[in-house]
Structures are given as structure tokens and as C-alpha cells.
Amino acid sequence: MAQNGRIRVAVDAMGGDYAPEEVVKGAVLAAEKGDMEIFLVGPINILEKELAKYKLINVSSIHIVEASEFIRENESPVDVIRRKPNCSVAVAARMIKSGEADALFSAGSSGAAAISAIQFMGMLDGVYRPAIVGSLGTFAPNTVMVDLGANVDCKPHQFLAFAIAGSVYAKKFLNITDPKIALLSTGSEESKGSEAVREAYSLLRNSGLNFIGNIEGGDILSGKANVIVCDGFVGNVLLKFYESIGGYAQIWTEQKLKRYPPLRGLVRLLFKGLFPATKISRGAEKNGGGILWGVDGVVKIAHGASRAPQIANAIESAKESVKAGVVESMKSELAKFNQGGKL
Amino acid sequence: MTVEEQVREIVARITRVDKSIITRQSTFKEIKADSLDVVQALVAVEETFGIEIPDEEAQKFQNFGDFVSYVENRVAQKEKV
Numbered sequence: 519m520a521q522n523g524r525i526r527v528a529v530d531a532m533g534g535d536y537a538p539e540e541v542v543k544g545a546v547l548a549a550e551k552g553d554m555e556i557f558l559v560g561p562i563n564i565l566e567k568e569l570a571k572y573k574l575i576n577v578s579s580i581h582i583v584e585a586s587e588f589i590r591e592n593e594s595p596v597d598v599i600r601r602k603p604n605c606s607v608a609v610a611a612r613m614i615k616s617g618e619a620d621a622l623f624s625a626g627s628s629g630a631a632a633i634s635a636i637q638f639m640g641m642l643d644g645v646y647r648p649a650i651v652g653s654l655g656t657f658a659p660n661t662v663m664v665d666l667g668a669n670v671d672c673k674p675h676q677f678l679a680f681a682i683a684g685s686v687y688a689k690k691f692l693n694i695t696d697p698k699i700a701l702l703s704t705g706s707e708e709s710k711g712s713e714a715v716r717e718a719y720s721l722l723r724n725s726g727l728n729f730i731g732n733i734e735g736g737d738i739l740s741g742k743a744n745v746i747v748c749d750g751f752v753g754n755v756l757l758k759f760y761e762s763i764g765g766y767a768q769i770w771t772e773q774k775l776k777r778y779p780p781l782r783g784l785v786r787l788l789f790k791g792l793f794p795a796t797k798i799s800r801g802a803e804k805n806g807g808g809i810l811w812g813v814d815g816v817v818k819i820a821h822g823a824s825r826a827p828q829i830a831n832a833i834e835s836a837k838e839s840v841k842a843g844v845v846e847s848m849k850s851e852l853a854k855f856n857q858g859g860k861l
Numbered sequence: 862m863t864v865e866e867q868v869r870e871i872v873a874r875i876t877r878v879d880k881s882i883i884t885r886q887s888t889f890k891e892i893k894a895d896s897l898d899v900v901q902a903l904v905a906v907e908e909t910f911g912i913e914i915p916d917e918e919a920q921k922f923q924n925f926g927d928f929v930s931y932v933e934n935r936v937a938q939k940e941k942v
Binding site for chain 1: 877893895896897900901903904916
């Protein structure tokens with residue numbers, strides 16, 4: 519935290535489909551509230567030009583930090599480490615490590631943000647790779663899924679770290695005292711699922727967490743579990759499928775009611791309200807992205823297509839996550855498992 | 862500790878596998894190291910021994926033994942200088 523008590527957020531100003539324009543605009547929107555300090559990280563000449571477009575109310579709330587390089591869309595995220603260690607997201611990550619900032623925000627490559635966090639901020643004890651946790655929102659308000667895409671291939675011990683992250687999320691943001699944790703698999707029996715899932719079952723059963731066993735796809739929205747653990751490949755496919763359901767339901771319903779124009783209008787009106795509500799990303803849109811759990815600091819990532827309002831929300835939410843002490847909660851939860859040698 | 866033992870410790874720590882399963886014949890795939898693990902291992906080895914491993918050389922490593930041999934050579938060269 520800055521000496522004036524304000525939370526400091528390092529913003530990867532060059533990350534995102536509409537960077538730097540929308541990122542700078544979003545940062546200005548967030549800075550106008552005046553209760554945090556924002557560090558725009560990127561080439562100074564570009565960022566000064568962008569920032570000059572705005573009449574800043576709180577001039578002291580926004581600063582520019584030089585990073586001469588940035589990761590382009592076609593570049594491998596791993597390049598952050600060896601080829602471009604001074605790219606904007608890496609410089610922003612190092613600011614957290616050095617204590618110059620309290621949180622990092624990026625709408626650029628999630629992989630590059632994750633790798634920067636791993637390499638330059640470090641992982642919490644017992645965690646191998648960061649994970650993305652997300653609430654299922656409308657249909658299952660008391661259920662979160664993890665991982666939603668940060669880890670395509672997972673080792674068994676990662677599922678245990680995912681469960682811990684999901685559990686902290688459920689306690690912190692859903693106010694669930696003892697979250698029920700389930701492993702997503704192809705059957706409820708312990709013998710079902712991939713090799714990694716079967717091994718993870720045994721780790722979770724002996725973890726001391728409130729593990730209720732495997733659940734199948736059909737139970738995801740049932741509310742049986744508060745934390746559903748899966749690898750990032752499955753989680754990301756499910757997330758995007760889930761997000762698409764509302765839109766297709768509207769198209770299907772409208773087609774069915776083609777011959778009844780007044781009803782079609784009514785359906786359109788209903789879906790206008792319902793459609794966003796059927797998206798898992800509803801919360802993400804409102805809060806502007808998700809946290810990378812397991813890294814030693816708050817890292818907020820957002821969709822590459824985010825515009826200024828979502829970016830402002832995400833920066834705001836990064837600040838709130840620092841205030842809520844999510845990293846400290848994760849650390850203390852992990853400590854219990856590390857002491858028992860379970861991670 | 863020999864160069865090989867140090868490199869093995871680094872690789873085991875990063876990939877989170879038991880170092881006893883890493884032999885000179887082990888491929889990175891066999892020890893379930895992904896591209897990030899490999900890059901992290903390269904960086905950690907470079908920092909530990911104060912050497913540089915160019916990407917073109919790193920791409921030639923077929924197994925852990927190749928990696929170790931390269932590092933051993935570079936360390937020996939460095940000591941000569």
C-alpha cells in the first residue's frame with residue numbers, strides 16, 4: 519500500500535485487443551474515483567500520448583512506468599521469460615514483487631500474465647501453477663468451478679491446490695463456511711476418469727477438505743457441490759459452452775415462435791434481461807475478469823476484448839481483492855496443508 | 862554437489878517430480894515437463910551457474926543427459942577462463 523494508504527495497481531497498458539487506447543481510458547475511469555494509484559506500464563511515448571487525451575481530475579492517481587516491449591498476439595507467452603523480460607506485463611509483475619505495487623491487471627495474453635506472475639512474483643508455497651476460479655452465477659449461485667483455463671494439462675497435486683483456491687473463494691466471496699468440494703469426472707465412482715483425476719480423487723479424499731467425491735456433468739448446476747474441481751481444459755470448454763447457452767436458447771425460442779410475432783417480441787424482451795443472466799461471465803463482466811489464484815500477489819486478468827468500462831471495473835476489483843486479503847487467506851489455508859505435507 | 866546433481870535438483874523442484882526418477886536418459890516429456898517448466902529450468906540453471914544457454918542450443922536437448930552435458934561443458938569452459 520502507498521504511504522497515503524491508497525492501493526497501487528500496476529496496469530499492463532499494452533495488453534488487450536484495444537490496447538493501449540481502451541486500457542488507458544479504463545485506467546483513467548478507475549483513477550477518477552481517487553482512492554487508488556494506477557501505474558500504466560508500457561512505452562512512455564505511447565502512453566503519454568494516450569493519457570494526454572484526458573483531463574485528469576486526480577493527476578496524482580495515475581503514473582506511467584516505462585516498459586519498452588510488449589507481447590504481441592502471435593507471440594508465445596513463454597517468450598516473456600527469455601526473449602522479452604522487459605515487456606509491459608513482466609515489468610508490472612516485478613513491481614508487485616518489489617513492493618512498488620499491490621496488484622497487477624492485464625487484459626493481454628492470460629498465458630503471458632500467468633507466466634510473468636509465476637516467474638517474477640513467484641507461487642505460494644505448495645502451489646505449482648496459478649488457477650482461475652469462477653462462480654457459476656445464475657443457475658448455481660453457490661457453486662464455483664476451478665480451473666477455468668489456466669492449466670490445460672494438470673498433474674494430480676494441482677487438483678488439490680485448485681480445491682483449496684476454490685474453497686478460499688467460496689468462503690471469502692460466497693460466505694460459505696465449509697464448502698463442499700467435488701471432482702468433476704465421468705462417473706461418481708472413484709475408478710472413473712482420467713489417470714490424473716483418479717489420482718486426484720485419492721489426494722482430495724485424504725486432504726481433510728470437505729470432499730464429497732466425484733460429480734458428473736449433469737450435476738454441475740445442481741448445487742450439490744460448492745467447489746467443482748477440474749483441469750483447465752475441461753473447465754474452459756464448459757465455461758464457453760455455458761456462456762453460449764443463453765444466446766442459442768433465444769434463437770431457438772424465437773424460431774419456434776416465428777408465426778406469433780407478438781410472442782416473439784415478448785421473448786426478445788425477456789431474453790434481453792435473461793440472456794446476460796445465463797452467462798457464467800455475468801459476474802466477470804461486472805467485476806471485469808478473474809483473479810489468478812496461487813501466485814504471491816493479486817493478479818487480475820480480463821478478456822482481451824474488454825473495453826474501458828470493464829477495464830475500470832477490473833482495476834477496481836483488483837483493488838478490492840487486495841483489501842479483502844485474498845492472498846493472505848490463500849497463504850494461511852495452504853499453510854495447513856503444507857504443514858501436513860499434503861501439497 | 863556435482864553439476865549433474867545441481868541440475869537434477871533444479872529440474873525436480875520446478876517440475877515437482879521426485880529427483881530419483883530423473884535419469885540422463887529421461888526426456889522432458891517423460892518427466893512431464895511442459896514448455897514453461899523447461900524455460901524455467903533453463904533460466905534457473907543460467908542463474909545458478911552464471912552461464913547463458915542460447916535457444917538454438919536448448920532446442921537440441923533430447924533428454925536430461927544432453928542438458929547436463931551442455932551445462933557441464935559450459936561450466937568447464939567458464940572455469941578455464
